[in-house]
Amino acid sequence: MSIGILSSILLALAAAGYFIGRARAVSAAGGDTRKLHSLAGFYGQSVALFTAVPAFLLMAAWLFIQPILIESRVSGQLQQTLAPDASLSLVMADVRRLANAIDSIGTADEVAALSPEALTARLGEQGVAMGGDMSVAQVAAANEYRLLSNQSRTGMTVATIALALAGLAFALRRIRIDFRARNVTEQFVMVLMIAASLIAVLTTAGIVVSLLFETIHFFKLYPASDFFLSTTWSPKFGGGSDLGIWPLLWGTLYVSLIALIVAVPVGLMSAIYLAEYASPRVRTWVKPAIEILAGIPTIVYGLFALITVGPLLRDYFALPLGLGNSSSSVMTAGLVMGIMVIPFVSSLSDDIINAVPQSLRDGSLGLGATPSETVRQVVLPAALPGIVGAILLAASRAIGETMIVVMGAGAAAKLSLNPFEAMTTVTVKIVSQLTGDTEFASPETLVAFALGLTLFVITLALNILALWIVRRYREQYE
Amino acid sequence: MKDVLTENAVKAETSKISARKAQVYYGTNHAIKDVDVEILDKTVTAFIGPSGCGKSTFLRCLNRMNDTIPSCRVEGSITLDGEDIYDKRVDPVQLRAKVGMVFQKPNPFPKSIYDNVAYGPKIHGLTRSKAELDEIVEKSLRRAALWNEVKDRLQTPGTGLSGGQQQRLCIARAVATSPEVLLMDEPCSALDPIATAQVEELIDELRTNFSVVIVTHSMQQAARVSQRTAFFHLGNLVEYGETGQIFTNPKDPRTESYITGRIG
Numbered sequence: 019m020s021i022g023i024l025s026s027i028l029l030a031l032a033a034a035g036y037f038i039g040r041a042r043a044v045s046a047a048g049g050d051t052r053k054l055h056s057l058a059g060f061y062g063q064s065v066a067l068f069t070a071v072p073a074f075l076l077m078a079a080w081l082f083i084q085p086i087l088i089e090s091r092v093s094g095q096l097q098q099t100l101a102p103d104a105s106l107s108l109v110m111a112d113v114r115r116l117a118n119a120i121d122s123i124g125t126a127d128e129v130a131a132l133s134p135e136a137l138t139a140r141l142g143e144q145g146v147a148m149g150g151d152m153s154v155a156q157v158a159a160a161n162e163y164r165l166l167s168n169q170s171r172t173g174m175t176v177a178t179i180a181l182a183l184a185g186l187a188f189a190l191r192r193i194r195i196d197f198r199a200r201n202v203t204e205q206f207v208m209v210l211m212i213a214a215s216l217i218a219v220l221t222t223a224g225i226v227v228s229l230l231f232e233t234i235h236f237f238k239l240y241p242a243s244d245f246f247l248s249t250t251w252s253p254k255f256g257g258g259s260d261l262g263i264w265p266l267l268w269g270t271l272y273v274s275l276i277a278l279i280v281a282v283p284v285g286l287m288s289a290i291y292l293a294e295y296a297s298p299r300v301r302t303w304v305k306p307a308i309e310i311l312a313g314i315p316t317i318v319y320g321l322f323a324l325i326t327v328g329p330l331l332r333d334y335f336a337l338p339l340g341l342g343n344s345s346s347s348v349m350t351a352g353l354v355m356g357i358m359v360i361p362f363v364s365s366l367s368d369d370i371i372n373a374v375p376q377s378l379r380d381g382s383l384g385l386g387a388t389p390s391e392t393v394r395q396v397v398l399p400a401a402l403p404g405i406v407g408a409i410l411l412a413a414s415r416a417i418g419e420t421m422i423v424v425m426g427a428g429a430a431a432k433l434s435l436n437p438f439e440a441m442t443t444v445t446v447k448i449v450s451q452l453t454g455d456t457e458f459a460s461p462e463t464l465v466a467f468a469l470g471l472t473l474f475v476i477t478l479a480l481n482i483l484a485l486w487i488v489r490r491y492r493e494q495y496e
Numbered sequence: 497m498k499d500v501l502t503e504n505a506v507k508a509e510t511s512k513i514s515a516r517k518a519q520v521y522y523g524t525n526h527a528i529k530d531v532d533v534e535i536l537d538k539t540v541t542a543f544i545g546p547s548g549c550g551k552s553t554f555l556r557c558l559n560r561m562n563d564t565i566p567s568c569r570v571e572g573s574i575t576l577d578g579e580d581i582y583d584k585r586v587d588p589v590q591l592r593a594k595v596g597m598v599f600q601k602p603n604p605f606p607k608s609i610y611d612n613v614a615y616g617p618k619i620h621g622l623t624r625s626k627a628e629l630d631e632i633v634e635k636s637l638r639r640a641a642l643w644n645e646v647k648d649r650l651q652t653p654g655t656g657l658s659g660g661q662q663q664r665l666c667i668a669r670a671v672a673t674s675p676e677v678l679l680m681d682e683p684c685s686a687l688d689p690i691a692t693a694q695v696e697e698l699i700d701e702l703r704t705n706f707s708v709v710i711v712t713h714s715m716q717q718a719a720r721v722s723q724r725t726a727f728f729h730l731g732n733l734v735e736y737g738e739t740g741q742i743f744t745n746p747k748d749p750r751t752e753s754y755i756t757g758r759i760g
Contacts, residue, residue, distance in 0.1 A: 297566065380561065380603065381599060381604075381669075382605070383592060384559065384561060384597035384598075384670070385596065385597075385615060385616040385673055386591075386593030386616065387619050395605075395619075396605050399607070400605075400606045
């Protein structure tokens with residue numbers, strides 16, 4: 019049974035559960051709903067939740083685990099028959115494709131009877147492209163795969179519907195006049211919310227773990243000391259590359275620094291103007307206009323850097339000053355990225371400055387301070403933790419930015435202080451190391467994971483720092 | 497607690513602030529109508545009246561704090577020492593240095609106790625040396641009856657004090673700029689009776705140097721601390737006179753009803 023049909027059955031059961039539960043509660047109270055502990059709807063809701071949620075969770079878990087189990091079983095059988103140089107993952111991909119296509123060709127026996135060439139041809143007619151002709155063992159494995167999948171699917175259907183019915187019966191039996199359906203429903207929903215927040219946490223953990231494994235793999239092939247201490251970056255796909263992170267890290271930090279030098283003063287001053295001086299009319303127009311900047315895709319910023327800012331800086335600054343003749347430069351990328359992160363600084367700071375209690379402003383103005391003295395000496399210090407948080411958020415954004423750097427700063431890994439020289443960043447090199455038809459086996463591709471992890475650690479540290487600053491200084495005003 | 501803090505009658509009779517036909521509008525709402533009042537120097541004047549009668553609004557007119565509200569408009573004349581404070585040549589910032597204000601809720605700045613008190617003197621450049629500033633801070637904290645409680649922790653945040661201490665810190669902060677008039681907008685409404693009594697004693701002491709105007713909802717407080725009382729009702733100044741006379745022998749029937757608890 020397909021997942022769609024199964025889901026609708028579960029939902030129908032839940033809906034039925036709602037109405038039965040509700041009716042049961044009303045009849046338990048003898049038609050007088052005032053006698054019930056909770057509103058009648060809560061009894062229905064509690065039944066519906068107990069019917070649907072465990073069943074859906076079981077379905078999700080089953081769908082997650084089933085392929086892993088089947089895969090390991092089938093590939094275990096297949097491995098013995100495989101040539102030593104063949105890649106198991108490629109063969110398994112073919113097996114999966116064949117298993118999915120068998121039903122469109124004929125019965126399992128018919129497929130087994132076909133010669134490998136004929137099979138490939140038949141599959142081609144169905145629009146299924148294979149990596150190569152299938153061996154007899156592979157066809158058998160595909161059959162096995164299909165059989166196991168079907169069995170498992172049937173098992174899942176039976177199990178989930180059984181669980182749904184069990185939940186329905188359990189919840190219905192609990193309905194009495196004094197059953198606290200409202201509390202139970204609310205607790206159940208709370209558990210669901212906990213689960214939802216766990217998903218975000220677990221995803222982060224999953225990303226870190228997967229990065230970590232590939233990174234460990236990389237450090238087995240390439241010494242960590244070279245990666246962290248070498249100052250040259252010259253990957254050669256033939257081998258013998260120098261993969262030092264410093265030129266990339268330097269480029270990242272340099273570009274981000276320029277971006278922040280642009281964004282922080284501009285963003286902060288516009289935030290102060292909007293929060294403290296602008297009339298409500300101006301505010302309603304200017305604030306969304308600044309926020310539009312955040313909505314521009316970064317690739318468009320990249321184009322702006324490539325065709326406008328880059329040549330402009332080259333012709334009017336770099337060439338006359340004798341600092342270089344490249345239109346891609348750290349300065350180009352930094353300036354454009356700075357413009358991109360202005361709304362992060364200004365919009366967040368504006369909200370934070372607005373949250374400073376008016377009573378503090380009144381207190382300062384009442385002592386004869388001017389509005390600007392009030393802003394500098396009272397409002398900004400009170401808002402400082404939040405503003406620092408906003409700036410660090412902008413910094414994380416700048417460090418992770420890729421597109422603007424590719425188009426604005428170029429791709430040359432260099433350690434230089436000259437802001438008019440082309441440089442590159444960690445993110446750009448991650449992209450360039452992973453694009454192409456290379457396998458994830460050489461240090462030249464695996465280095466991308468080590469770079470990604472390093473970047474992740476840096477931005478994580480920045481975020482933790484931001485959180486710490488905000489917590490540490492938050493309760494200075496009520 | 498004494499019933500009347502000041503047995504001595506009002507001696508100083510020089511007018512400090514005088515309002516003539518003062519009108520205040522919030523947009524189209526006419527909040528203050530035709531208020532005429534003389535606020536005397538070295539005197540505590542109490543504004544009483546039911547909520548929403550305009551007493552706080554009028555108080556905020558006296559140092560132009562209403563300027564921060566865009567829809568607010570003031571007409572008529574309000575003079576300080578004979579000078580119209582709404583004249584174009586008057587800088588509201590300088591006016592507020594002369595007419596200080598203490599607010600309903602204690603609002604210490606997120607700074608140390610010392611910096612809270614030193615804020616005004618620093619802004620106005622009242623001191624030439626650190627020692628002089630220290631002296632002003634100590635004097636102001638002593639006047640606010642807070643010195644003994646905080647002298648060992650001047651560098652701790654002002655927000656860490658209790659509510660009553662915070663309000664006295666705010667009074668010390670206002671006193672430190674040595675204003676000529678001190679406006680207090682229900683300064684005791686967030687305080688317990690003990691802190692209230694301390695603040696009330698302080699107000700009476702401040703009278704020796706300043707003219708104090710206090711808005712209060714407590715008629716006992718008005719009777720205890722003030723020499724003059726003004727009764728506001730629905731934006732009108734109903735009655736203004738010596739506190740004793742207002743409370744014992746009000747001329748207007750509305751004042752009498754309010755004081756005896758029949759309206760408000």
